[in-house]
Amino acid sequence: MFDVNTIEIEWGGRPLTIETGKIARQADATVIVTYGETTVMCAVVSAKSPKPGMDFFPLTVNYTEKAYAAGKIPGGFFKREARPSENETLVCRLIDRPIRPLFAAGYKNDTQVTCMVISHDLENNPDVVAMIATSAALAISGLPFQGPIGAARVGMIDGEYILNPNIDEMDESDLDLIVAGTNDAVLMVESEAKELSEEIMLGAVMFGHREFQPVIEAINGWAKKSAKPAREHNAPDHSDLAKKLTKLVGKDIEKAYKISDKQDRYSALDEAKAKAKAEFLSEDSSEDETNTLGEVFKSVQASVVRGSIIKTGKRIDGRDLSTVRAIESEVGILPRAHGSSLFTRGETQALVVATLGTADDEQFIDALTGTYKETFLLHYNFPPYSVGETGRVGFTSRREIGHGKLAWRAVKAVLPKHEDFPYTLRAVSEITESNGSSSMATVCGTSLAFMDAGVPLKAPVAGIAMGLIKEGKDFAVLSDILGDEDHLGDMDFKVAGTLEGITSLQMDIKITGITEEIMQIALDQAKGGRAHILGEMAKALSEGRAELGEFAPRIESFKIPTDKIREVIGSGGKVIREIVEKTGAKVSIEDDGTVKVASSSGKEIDAAVKWIRSITDDPEVGAIYQGTVVKTVDFGAFVNFFGARDGLVHISQLTDGRVAKTTDVVAEGAKVWVKLMGFDDRGKVRLSMKVVDQETGEEITEEASNEGDDE
Numbered sequence: 001m002f003d004v005n006t007i008e009i010e011w012g013g014r015p016l017t018i019e020t021g022k023i024a025r026q027a028d029a030t031v032i033v034t035y036g037e038t039t040v041m042c043a044v045v046s047a048k049s050p051k052p053g054m055d056f057f058p059l060t061v062n063y064t065e066k067a068y069a070a071g072k073i074p075g076g077f078f079k080r081e082a083r084p085s086e087n088e089t090l091v092c093r094l095i096d097r098p099i100r101p102l103f104a105a106g107y108k109n110d111t112q113v114t115c116m117v118i119s120h121d122l123e124n125n126p127d128v129v130a131m132i133a134t135s136a137a138l139a140i141s142g143l144p145f146q147g148p149i150g151a152a153r154v155g156m157i158d159g160e161y162i163l164n165p166n167i168d169e170m171d172e173s174d175l176d177l178i179v180a181g182t183n184d185a186v187l188m189v190e191s192e193a194k195e196l197s198e199e200i201m202l203g204a205v206m207f208g209h210r211e212f213q214p215v216i217e218a219i220n221g222w223a224k225k226s227a228k229p230a231r232e233h234n235a236p237d238h239s240d241l242a243k244k245l246t247k248l249v250g251k252d253i254e255k256a257y258k259i260s261d262k263q264d265r266y267s268a269l270d271e272a273k274a275k276a277k278a279e280f281l282s283e284d285s286s287e288d289e290t291n292t293l294g295e296v297f298k299s300v301q302a303s304v305v306r307g308s309i310i311k312t313g314k315r316i317d318g319r320d321l322s323t324v325r326a327i328e329s330e331v332g333i334l335p336r337a338h339g340s341s342l343f344t345r346g347e348t349q350a351l352v353v354a355t356l357g358t359a360d361d362e363q364f365i366d367a368l369t370g371t372y373k374e375t376f377l378l379h380y381n382f383p384p385y386s387v388g389e390t391g392r393v394g395f396t397s398r399r400e401i402g403h404g405k406l407a408w409r410a411v412k413a414v415l416p417k418h419e420d421f422p423y424t425l426r427a428v429s430e431i432t433e434s435n436g437s438s439s440m441a442t443v444c445g446t447s448l449a450f451m452d453a454g455v456p457l458k459a460p461v462a463g464i465a466m467g468l469i470k471e472g473k474d475f476a477v478l479s480d481i482l483g484d485e486d487h488l489g490d491m492d493f494k495v496a497g498t499l500e501g502i503t504s505l506q507m508d509i510k511i512t513g514i515t516e517e518i519m520q521i522a523l524d525q526a527k528g529g530r531a532h533i534l535g536e537m538a539k540a541l542s543e544g545r546a547e548l549g550e551f552a553p554r555i556e557s558f559k560i561p562t563d564k565i566r567e568v569i570g571s572g573g574k575v576i577r578e579i580v581e582k583t584g585a586k587v588s589i590e591d592d593g594t595v596k597v598a599s600s601s602g603k604e605i606d607a608a609v610k611w612i613r614s615i616t617d618d619p620e621v622g623a624i625y626q627g628t629v630v631k632t633v634d635f636g637a638f639v640n641f642f643g644a645r646d647g648l649v650h651i652s653q654l655t656d657g658r659v660a661k662t663t664d665v666v667a668e669g670a671k672v673w674v675k676l677m678g679f680d681d682r683g684k685v686r687l688s689m690k691v692v693d694q695e696t697g698e699e700i701t702e703e704a705s706n707e708g709d710d711e
Contacts, residue, residue, distance in 0.1 A: 029141035037121035042133035104144035142228035150212030179208035195501035339453025347435035352445030359588035380404030410496035437465030463496030647685030
């Protein structure tokens with residue numbers, strides 16, 4: 001009944017299986033890929049005709065991690081998978097970025113890629129598996145796709161590159177890099193690193209590219225049996241219209257791109273576009289004709305700008321290839337925030353605000369591998385006003401999640417260890433202007449805001465976006481690219497790091513043929529740009545402030561024996577609630593006995609710590625404590641002197657001389673000073689008041705006692 005086509009190869013020490021023909025056969029292509037025991041199903045469907053009125057390729061990628069894949073039931077009230085998590089959104093972008101440029105030019109059919117993780121062995125990360133499944137499905141779909149692609153994760157342990165390290169190994173790795181591409185070109189890189197050199201990062205990219213070649217070969221061989229007939233797609237030829245447009249408005253476009261101000265430049269381009277519409281369109285022109293003119297106008301724009309940069313070595317705003325735009329950094333601009341910065345680079349600006357929180361603010365993340373707590377949060381917001389436009393506000397786009405995660409990766413490597421600085425850290429980047437990489441501005445602004453808040457970073461971090469213009473054998477690598485240079489160029493290459501090395505690298509290539517030489521030049525040029533930016537940032541702040549901000553909470557962290565945790569918490573949380581209510585401090589206790597006490601008041605912290613210590617510590621023989629008389633009896637008084645501990649002051653130890661009645665010396669509720677003399681044979685506490693000066697709380701020495709007798 002089923003015409004199943006399966007191939008299996010050994011890859012990175014584990015079996016990789018690709019299969020089609022059994023499941024979801026009404027889709028244009030469906031593939032099941034298993035690596036180890038992690039399985040991803042990918043289905044591809046594309047409309048049979050172009051979507052009317054589209055001036056871009058309508059590609060949608062969906063990636064879902066099904067809870068049943070790891071034998072779990074989703075959390076929440078409805079107990080079902082709902083909107084995509086942050087990780088699912090990021091994987092959608094990982095899949096989209098390398099496949100989008102490989103679809104044939106002019107293909108406008110609505111296309112959807114749907115990936116589902118249906119089995120997870122908790123060892124092999126499903127993101128790379130999903131990318132391979134997408135590649136295989138597109139290879140047999142019959143769509144005009146110039147693939148297949150391969151993908152791999154590269155780690156580094158003990159100075160050695162590791163292909164597809166498992167989830168546990170990643171804890172030991174200095175690098176987490178995902179690379180994707182074709183058999184002869186790298187198309188996408190996403191990475192997080194611990195201050196690694198440019199040589200190591202480039203080596204990792206090339207290592208991953210070599211290591212996924214067997215996957216591409218396997219897909220090519222396997223697809224021969226299952227591939228559907230290629231769909232007819234003839235890219236429209238608009239060369240005549242392009243020539244006419246160049247003749248009509250080429251000079252206008254050239255003049256527009258000599259205007260340095262973004263908004264003025266766009267106004268000049270709008271005038272050129274209006275001139276073109278007046279010449280080539282009429283009131284009877286269809287939507288398709290309007291869109292076609294818009295597309296060709298963009299291609300003429302690209303041709304003019306790219307040709308000028310290659311020919312003159314000068315950029316849109318007059319800079320040379322390696323110059324970074326003017327930078328201005330400010331810190332401490334918001335008086336009530338724990339830390340704040342305003343980072344401005346040319347026409348790109350990020351207002352970044354840092355907040356220090358306690359354990360109560362940690363984010364619980366429900367993942368297939370289990371629930372874990374995240375203590376570093378970075379949220380990136382890109383409102384429409386930042387580019388002078390109107391638009392929807394109030395939801396987080398995929399782009400905002402992706403840019404925020406890139407900045408998160410860049411900064412994470414330089415944060416102090418949580419046990420040394422036990423705060424939950426949050427940075428919020430509000431992009432207030434944008435013309436160029438706002439994610440790299442976020443990296444710089446976050447570094448400054450954290451230092452302003454007193455976070456002891458290992459080193460400041462800066463980021464820079466690189467671009468590429470390539471025409472035949474001629475090419476130009478651009479530092480600190482503008483928005484237009486990104487849209488009209490061939491590469492978006494973002495590098496973040498310290499003076500010592502790279503902490504994050506992201507690359508998207510729009511063409512094939514990017515060589516190792518070009519990547520090396522881009523990395524070296526980025527290193528110089530990064531050093532320049534760090535120097536400019538240092539004019540505002542070069543290291544974390546010695547003291548936390550006035551309004552930041554103080555946290556004291558210490559450990560108690562694990563067998564005492566229950567006593568501190570109390571039945572139903574009664575004791576810990578009382579500590580919080582009476583002292584005003586926040587208290588959290590972890591399973592390993594780590595206690596964190598937080599408050600903006602030192603007195604509140606001291607009171608809570610003392611209370612907890614009195615529950616968990618043993619009183620010290622010979623030490624003096626202040627206590628409260630809780631009960632009087634004929635033979636003495638019981639004093640509460642160490643948290644919940646009571647001890648007996650025998651009537652003979654109340655004061656010097658004979659005491660007829662206990663109440664002649666003390667009454668219930670009285671505050672007294674006592675010395676712990678020891679414990680009797682039954683472990684009962686023995687206290688003494690007469691050896692302590694009840695006024696000062698100091699011990700009465702034998703010498704002082706004798707002096708009193710002489711008098």
